[in-house]
Every structure is written in structure tokens, then in C-alpha cells.
Amino acid sequence: MKLYTSAFAPNPERVHMFMKEKGITDIELVDINIMEREHKTREYRTISPLAQIPALELDDGRVLTESRAICRYLEGVHPEPNLFGKTDEEAAFIEMWDRRVEFMFLLPLAWWIRHGHPAFTAIEKQIAELAPRGEKGFRYFAKWLDSELAGRDFIAGDRFTIADITAFASLGFARVAKWKPDADELPNLVAWRGRMLARPCGQK
Ligand SMILES: N[C@@H](CCC(=O)N[C@@H](CS)C(=O)NCC(=O)O)C(=O)O
Structure with missing residues (x-):
């Protein structure tokens, strides 16, 4: 392949x-x-x-x-370790979370960067209003996600899944916008990020 x-x-x-x-x-x-x-x-x-x-x-x-x-x-x-859900029910909840992260976190972030960062004129016909709209949506979801992570270690439940990967890749891309979660404002997101950095997905 x-x-x-x-x-x-x-x-x-x-x-x-x-x-x-x-x-x-x-x-x-x-x-x-x-x-x-x-x-x-x-x-x-x-x-x-x-x-x-x-x-x-x-x-x-x-x-x-x-x-x-x-x-x-x-x-x-490669079925193991399972990252999409072991039962239909678990898979449905993981899919819900993964789609939330993709459409409400990664997508607004992409708008923010692609329509706001000067380097992206190479591939994007920039529409200036989309950058602040994306930034607002991204920041809103980050805050909401932080409150969700108050009671658990992973995004879609009690174990690591594809939803954590989508969110962690989003945080990596956010560096282009010079954004990273702040420990005072988003303590649970910062703690979650620390858990991701310690995993295989966090290694170079
Ligand atoms: N929904 C697609 C999105 C793919 C996508 O947008 N990839 C970006 C890179 S992250 C790309 O190819 N961008 C090139 C462009 O937009 O011109 C997926 O999940 O793979």
C-alpha cells in the first residue's frame, strides 16, 4: 500500500x-x-x-x-488496538464525538488558518470574514470540550479512540495560528494534551 x-x-x-x-x-x-x-x-x-x-x-x-x-x-x-468501537453502540458514540471534533473544531480552525494566514494564499482564494468566524467557532468548541473533559480522560469515553486522534491533530494544526491551550483557561484540555503527548501518537 x-x-x-x-x-x-x-x-x-x-x-x-x-x-x-x-x-x-x-x-x-x-x-x-x-x-x-x-x-x-x-x-x-x-x-x-x-x-x-x-x-x-x-x-x-x-x-x-x-x-x-x-x-x-x-x-x-489491523484490528488491534481497537480505535473505532467494539460494539455498534460504542462505535456510534465514538463516531458522534469524532464528527463533532472534525466539523466543530478542525473545520473552523481550517477556516481561521486558510482564510487568515498569508502563506495560504498559495492554495486558498481567501475570504477575510471567514478567518474570524472560524477562530470564534474553534475557540467556542475548545472551551466546551474543556468542560466535557472535566470528568474523563478521553474524548469519547473511558478509552483512547479515533476521536482523540482527530482532536490531537487539530491541536497540532492550531500551532500555525499560534494557538495552544492555556492552563488557566482550559486546564482539562491541557491535561488531555499531556496524555496524548505521552502516547505513540504524540511521538515524532
Ligand atoms: N475530508 C478530507 C479532507 C482532506 C483535506 O482537506 N486535506 C487537505 C490537507 S489537510 C488538502 O488536501 N488540502 C489541499 C487543498 O485544499 O488545496 C479528509 O478527511 O481527508
Whole structure:
């Protein structure tokens, strides 16, 4: 298998963290430089028609995109440790959390950065109003997540799951906006981040 990936980008990072937690090391990596617009080439579009990263090329030549779908596939090939839920019920709650984090944390953050950071003019037709709107949504969710984490160690319940990975990859990307959780304002998020940094997904 071959993973098309890109350094510092949060969605491929989700897949890398997932692979680290599973101990998967046998997938060939192909780096695509987003800022150099390598993902916009005709050649890359034959792999990922929507010109997005990550993309996983299977051994039979089929290509999976969407980081969550890629992780889902890898969970099937490497079932342990389970990160998507052991029962339908647990999987439903984990999916709820993962989608909350993806759409209410990572997405506003992406708006904030892509529409506000000067370097992103390389790939985004920036709309200035979207940056503060994204920042507001991101900060709101960070505060809410902090209150949720007051009573537990992990995002979707009492164990580490894909939802923690999506949130942790979001925090990594937030560094581009020079944002990191503050211990006075978001103590539970800071403690959770410490737990993530100590895990395989937190290793370089
Ligand atoms: N929903 C997709 C989103 C993929 C995505 O937006 N990837 C970004 C990198 S994090 C990308 O390819 N950006 C290039 C662009 O927007 O031009 C997923 O989960 O994989």
C-alpha cells in the first residue's frame, strides 16, 4: 500500500497518528507538497480527483480518500488496538464525538488558518470574514470540550479512540495560528494534551 501524505497538514496527520497507535510501519509514503501545489497536478488528480491529501492506494490499485475512511480501512486490516468501537453502540458514540471534533473544531480552525494566514494564499482564494468566524467557532468548541473533559480522560469515553486522534491533530494544526491551550483557561484540555503527548501518537 502507498499513502500520499503531506507534512504539517492535519488530515494526513490523523492517518499517521492512527498508524503509530496501531504500530503500522509497512506502508510506503509519498510526500505531496501542498504549498508547492503538487496536489493540483494532473498526475496527482489521477490518484485523488478532488486534489486532496491523504489518499491510500491499495495493493490492487484502488484508491481510498477521506482520512476517516482510510483509518477505517486500516482498522479492518489491523484490528488491534481497537480505535473505532467494539460494539455498534460504542462505535456510534465514538463516531458522534469524532464528527463533532472534525466539523466543530478542525473545520473552523481550517477556516481561521486558510482564510487568515498569508502563506495560504498559495492554495486558498481567501475570504477575510471567514478567518474570524472560524477562530470564534474553534475557540467556542475548545472551551466546551474543556468542560466535557472535566470528568474523563478521553474524548469519547473511558478509552483512547479515533476521536482523540482527530482532536490531537487539530491541536497540532492550531500551532500555525499560534494557538495552544492555556492552563488557566482550559486546564482539562491541557491535561488531555499531556496524555496524548505521552502516547505513540504524540511521538515524532
Ligand atoms: N475530508 C478530507 C479532507 C482532506 C483535506 O482537506 N486535506 C487537505 C490537507 S489537510 C488538502 O488536501 N488540502 C489541499 C487543498 O485544499 O488545496 C479528509 O478527511 O481527508
